[in-house]
Amino acid sequence: MIHDPASGSSSDQYDIVIAGGGPAGTTVATLALKYNPDLKVLVLEKAKHPREHVGESLLPGVTGILAEMGVWDKMEAANFPIKIGASLTWGKQGDRWEFDFYPAEEFVDEPRPAKYEGQRTRTAFQVERAVYDDILFRHAAEHGAECREEVSVEEVLRSTNEDGTPGDRIEGLKLSTGEVVRGTHYVDATGHVGLIRRAMGVESAAPKELRNVAFWDYWDNAKWKVEIGVGATRVMVRSLPYGWIWFIPLGPTRASCGLICPSDHYKKVGLPPAEMYHKAINEEPEVRELLAEATCEGGGEKVHSTKNWSHLASRLAGENWFLAGETAGFADPILAAGLTLTHTSAREVAYTILELERGELDAGWLKRRYDEKLRRSINQHIRFAQYWYATNGCFTDLQDHCKAIAKDAGLRLTPQQAWRWLAQGGFANEDSGRASLGSFDLGASKSILQRFHGKKQTLQIAKFNVFKLNLRNATEDKQGELKDGRITPVPLYRRGDQTLTMTGFYKTMVSILEYHSDIASIVGAIENSVKGQVPPGAQAAVIFAHMQALEAMLLGDWVSASVDKKKPMLTMDEIGGRLIRDESAAREALESAKGSVKFAGTGE
Numbered sequence: 001m002i003h004d005p006a007s008g009s010s011s012d013q014y015d016i017v018i019a020g021g022g023p024a025g026t027t028v029a030t031l032a033l034k035y036n037p038d039l040k041v042l043v044l045e046k047a048k049h050p051r052e053h054v055g056e057s058l059l060p061g062v063t064g065i066l067a068e069m070g071v072w073d074k075m076e077a078a079n080f081p082i083k084i085g086a087s088l089t090w091g092k093q094g095d096r097w098e099f100d101f102y103p104a105e106e107f108v109d110e111p112r113p114a115k116y117e118g119q120r121t122r123t124a125f126q127v128e129r130a131v132y133d134d135i136l137f138r139h140a141a142e143h144g145a146e147c148r149e150e151v152s153v154e155e156v157l158r159s160t161n162e163d164g165t166p167g168d169r170i171e172g173l174k175l176s177t178g179e180v181v182r183g184t185h186y187v188d189a190t191g192h193v194g195l196i197r198r199a200m201g202v203e204s205a206a207p208k209e210l211r212n213v214a215f216w217d218y219w220d221n222a223k224w225k226v227e228i229g230v231g232a233t234r235v236m237v238r239s240l241p242y243g244w245i246w247f248i249p250l251g252p253t254r255a256s257c258g259l260i261c262p263s264d265h266y267k268k269v270g271l272p273p274a275e276m277y278h279k280a281i282n283e284e285p286e287v288r289e290l291l292a293e294a295t296c297e298g299g300g301e302k303v304h305s306t307k308n309w310s311h312l313a314s315r316l317a318g319e320n321w322f323l324a325g326e327t328a329g330f331a332d333p334i335l336a337a338g339l340t341l342t343h344t345s346a347r348e349v350a351y352t353i354l355e356l357e358r359g360e361l362d363a364g365w366l367k368r369r370y371d372e373k374l375r376r377s378i379n380q381h382i383r384f385a386q387y388w389y390a391t392n393g394c395f396t397d398l399q400d401h402c403k404a405i406a407k408d409a410g411l412r413l414t415p416q417q418a419w420r421w422l423a424q425g426g427f428a429n430e431d432s433g434r435a436s437l438g439s440f441d442l443g444a445s446k447s448i449l450q451r452f453h454g455k456k457q458t459l460q461i462a463k464f465n466v467f468k469l470n471l472r473n474a475t476e477d478k479q480g481e482l483k484d485g486r487i488t489p490v491p492l493y494r495r496g497d498q499t500l501t502m503t504g505f506y507k508t509m510v511s512i513l514e515y516h517s518d519i520a521s522i523v524g525a526i527e528n529s530v531k532g533q534v535p536p537g538a539q540a541a542v543i544f545a546h547m548q549a550l551e552a553m554l555l556g557d558w559v560s561a562s563v564d565k566k567k568p569m570l571t572m573d574e575i576g577g578r579l580i581r582d583e584s585a586a587r588e589a590l591e592s593a594k595g596s597v598k599f600a601g602t603g604e
Contacts, residue, residue, distance in 0.1 A: 012181050014040045014146075016353060017173060019153050019196060020189030021045025022053070023339060024325025026136040027346035028187050028353075029145040030069045035354055035485025041145040042181060044173075046152035049137050050130035054216060054306060055333070056248050056256050057083060057235045058124040060101050061340040065347055067116040071139045076113030078135060080125040081249050084232040086336070087583065089239045092454040094394040096583040098234065099444070107232050126233055128250050152176045153190075156199035159319075166201065169319040185353050186321040189346065194327040197313055202323070206311040209405040210332050210385060212243075213266050214308045215277040216258030218250070219294040235336065238284050239394035242269075244334070245284050255294070257287065260308060260333065262401055277303045308333060310382045316374055317367040322349045328374060331381030334388050341381065345374050351482050361487065369480050369487075384440075387411060387422060391452040415453045419446070420555075442548040447580045459551050464561035465569050467522065467550065469513040471558070474500075498556045505549035513559065519570045522550070 016032060018025040021043050029041045066072050084107060085100030098104075102122045114120055125132075141147040155174040159167030172182040188196030194204065236247040243261030250256055259280045269276060278300060281287055298304075312329040316322065325342040352370050355361050389395075390406040391413060406413055411421050422445065440448065443459075450456060461467070474495045480487040481503060491502040500506060512525045526546045527539075534542045553559040563569075 012179060014042045014181065014183040015357070016041045016185045016187065017181055017183035018043045018187040018189055019173065020187075020191065020325070020327075021047075021049070021137050021140075021147060021149065022133055022189060022191060022325065022342075023136055024191075024327075024342045024346040025187065025189035026133075026140040026145075026147075027065065027069065027343050028189065028324060028350045029140040029147075030071070030136075030143050031347055031350035031485070032353055033140075033143040033145060034068075034070065035350075036357065037144060039357070041140075042183070043137070043140060043145050043147045044151050044153060044175070044181075045137065045147070045149045046176075048149050050134040052304065053129035053133060054214065054258070054304065055338045056127050056129055056132075056250060057086075057246070057336045058127060059336055059340045060122055060124050062343050063116065063121065063124055065343045068347075069139070070143075071135065072116045073113060074135050074139060075125060075127075075132070078127075078131055079112065079251075080127045080132070081233045081251070082120075082231075083124040083126050083235065085234050086237055087234045088237045089394060090237065090244075090334075090388070090392055091452040092391070092393045094239060097451060097581065098583055099580050100234070102232075104232065109231055123232065126235065126248050126250055128254075128256075153195055156196055158199060167319075168200065170196070170200075170321050184320065185356070187349055188321065188323045188327045189325050191326040192307075192309075192330065194313075194323075196321055197323050197327050200318055200321065202313050202315055202318075204311045204313045204329075206309045207382065207386065207405075207408060209262075209401065209408045210310040210382070210389070211263045212260050212308040212332065213263045213305065214258055214260045214333070215273045215303045215305045216246075216256060217277065217296045217298045217303045219255050219257055219291055219296050221253050222249075222255040222294045223290045223292070236286070237334070238287060239392060240280060240283060241395060241397040243280070243395075243398075245280055245287055246333075247287050247290060253294075255290070257281065257291065262398065263307065265398065265401070273305050274298065274301055274303045310385060312375060312378050312382060316345075316371045317352075322352070322370070324349045329378035329382075331378060332385035332389070334385055335381055337381050341374075341378060344377070347482065348374060351485065351487050354485055355487050361489070365478075366480075366487070373479075383409070383422065384445075387418065387452075391418075413453075415449055418453070419449055422449075441545070442551055443544065444580055451580070459547070460554055461519075461547065461551050461561070462570050464554075464563055465519045465567045466517050466562045466564050467513060467519070467554070468517055468560050469510060469558070470560045474558075479503075493558070495557070498558075500553065500556065500558050505546050506553070509546060509549050509553060518564065518567045520568050523547075523570070 016039060018028055018041065025043050029043050032039055033041055066075055084102045084104060085098060087096060087098050089096050101124065102119055107119060137147055152175070153173045154176050157171040157174060157180070159169035159171050161167045170186045172180045174180050186196060188194065197204065233249045238245045242265050243259055246258050248256040259277050266276065271279065281291060310330055310332050313323055316328050324346045328345055329341070331337050331341065348370050352366050355366055356363055386405050386409040390402050390409065390411055392402065395402055411418060446459060471493060474493040477492040477494045478489040479492040479501045481490050493500040502510060508529055512522055516522050516525050526543050530539050530542050550559065554561055
């Protein structure tokens, strides 16, 4: 329910107290109440919804969580544009290329609102955050959360140890209303403010070379020409010598357009934010054309601004508190992973609290698995963002800056060394069931290296034909799988910072490697495991996903490899597939397909 301060009905004791009524806080509240409606949950929001916020472009990982929250239909009813990917100028040559979650030529126009099924499970939304966040806030209230607006936390009441030092337990939150509210569990979902994080003395590391600033505004009468509910859109990312511009379609004639550049460059230039912003738009031909007849809300004199610093908290959980969303960590928006990390971390917190309430699993393990999994994922996104910036040949004014990023990250920019550096972050670590890195699967990641370096790349497994499982010096542990409000412990192998979870494609590959070693037998066993389990049209993709898992295992030293000249070698012509390709190749595929799809900025 939305709490009316005049009613005097608020309780001061709750099961869960959440500071922050944005996507992180409302996701925790909704999922906790979905699986345990008897919980008393309080959500505190210092502002009044709807309120402005940046971060409008989502990834497909969010939509599954929205469906689980039961809010998918409301998002569809809001007619947010469908997003199938991104169009970029980034890399060695600065040519235009496209990364799609779903092949544009296979996308079928559907009436909306549509269900979360079929092609829509592989797409995302472009959202107006004021509307998006308001929907989530009201939805949490409908699920039984007590949602209070225009109420801020003035003080975090922290416990004291016997020796007089600050403890790690929260005793209550003192509010701007003068009340003190208390809970069994507390969640910090206050974004970059990090209210509880700071109060509990948790440090957050921010790579100095990824300290950027963002300036943006909203435009009406933009020329992207896409009907809501018909076709699909891409976010447009265009590089400048000193930064990059985003163009995000938000409605039939409405768009969000922003500039991101290093904070040091902004200070050096010395221009007012609005002047710098409009100067950047005028310097980018495509964006300038899209906005030629449009009107910006700021009237050319004002723009929204914020610092955009990647950071990672040193720990994400305490005795009775959790950090979720941007207060836990943030990765540069070039990967568009902000809301993915936010919703994912919030889902993890909700599941963890649900299990703590049941008392069936070890509390220490539950908190450790959350802290380890999310910190590793955020760090991987930051690592990948460092690589993106260090390899952008378009940043002609920022060459020294890019070199500093590479040096700061310890990254040498040859393809082989870059691949090894990225792999050390752990392709097998981010997702428990598939090989991924910074929201890209392993094949797409390798394809990006090829595009950024201008040299053809191959998967390491293509160089060998005999593979053996290597579990030497590995210890057995457990990880957790989340489903239907429960965390199910699953086996995990651990060696140093590397982990290998016995789920998904990894579990299948481990079982296959126990009986097969040559690549022909391995591929045959994968094909047999797929037949009858996967529709014929999807079998090739699933087989390739297994091969990516094998690649991740090789990179993580979970597999040893050799060459037997008497045995056949693996032939793999494509490493990234058709979803990362030059703009010309994408257009050719689109033109040869039946029907047509309209894209942001094409005027088609």
